[in-house]
Amino acid sequence: MRTENQEFTFTKLMTCGLCGSGVSASEKWKKQNNGNVHRYVYYGCTKAKDKHCKCGYIEEKEIINQFVGLMDKVSFDDNSIQQKIKSEVERIKKFNNIMLGIKEKIEVKDLDIKNYAKYILKEGTEVEKRELLGCLKTSIFLANKSISIKPQ
Ligand SMILES: [Zn+2]
Numbered sequence: 001m002r003t004e005n006q007e008f009t010f011t012k013l014m015t016c017g018l019c020g021s022g023v024s025a026s027e028k029w030k031k032q033n034n035g036n037v038h039r040y041v042y043y044g045c046t047k048a049k050d051k052h053c054k055c056g057y058i059e060e061k062e063i064i065n066q067f068v069g070l071m072d073k074v075s076f077d078d079n080s081i082q083q084k085i086k087s088e089v090e091r092i093k094k095f096n097n098i099m100l101g102i103k104e105k106i107e108v109k110d111l112d113i114k115n116y117a118k119y120i121l122k123e124g125t126e127v128e129k130r131e132l133l134g135c136l137k138t139s140i141f142l143a144n145k146s147i148s149i150k151p152q
Helices: 060-070 081-100 110-123 126-134
Strands: 014-016 023-033 038-044 057-059 140-141 146-151
Touching: 014 023, 038 126, 038 140, 057 060, 060 110, 060 146, 081 110, 110 126
Parallel strands: 014 140
Antiparallel strands: 023 038, 038 057, 140 146
């Protein structure tokens, strides 16, 4: 359902890579051939700093795909999100071990954390995604239909 003061997942996390303005989002509804109506969310430069910015627009689904690809390159804030993800992964592993009857020590590797981050990006709630990306030690830029990150 559409709400009046809707928030978009990624707007506050990104900056235009061409002119340094903020990023805003808009939604469009398209009717498909089978009669279903599909929601698309597009992100683009607010053009606050450059009225003629050529940043272009990118669909939210594509942003998520690109973030998933970037997860292998980023580092997370050790104190907050990493601990949270770690305990969540531990919980899942414990459950798996019980189901499979395995009695070994639970170990959470860096790879587990990155895989869990990818899972959140694909399946998590808006709040979970924002929380995750907000904890990255990087700045996120949008330009020419692609996301790039720079260490802060
Ligand atoms: Zn721009």
